[in-house]
Amino acid sequence: MARLSRYQLYVKTGISDLHERSHIDRPRIAAFAAAIALTCIVVLTLQIRDRWHSPEIKSPDQAARATTGRVARAAGAQILPTDPSLSAEPAPAGPKQAQPANPN
Numbered sequence: 001m002a003r004l005s006r007y008q009l010y011v012k013t014g015i016s017d018l019h020e021r022s023h024i025d026r027p028r029i030a031a032f033a034a035a036i037a038l039t040c041i042v043v044l045t046l047q048i049r050d051r052w053h054s055p056e057i058k059s060p061d062q063a064a065r066a067t068t069g070r071v072a073r074a075a076g077a078q079i080l081p082t083d084p085s086l087s088a089e090p091a092p093a094g095p096k097q098a099q100p101a102n103p104n
Contacts (some may be wrong), residue, residue, distance in 0.1 A: 059079060059081075060079050060081045063079050064079050
């Protein structure tokens with residue numbers, strides 16, 4: 001029995017076996033997709049956690065004893081409490097906002 005070429009086999013049987021790559025490596029594609037999904041989940045989790053958890057704010061006494069205070073003193077800085085805000089804030093400098101055309 002003579003061997004048929006791929007084209008002759010296709011013409012005779014109607015089975016298409018003309019593609020170059022006969023096998024798709026599904027486990028590798030699945031592992032790659034799982035790695036991308038895991039990366040997206042981790043990034044989203046970190047973004048949500050960062051959004052909902054406010055940073056820890058330390059008082060000047062706590063900061064002076066922490067690593068921040070040691071580094072500040074080594075650099076020659078002083079840690080002082082923040083001045084309290086004024087009871088009546090001054091008007092901001094700059095032009096006034098335009099009035100709407102129809103105030104109603």
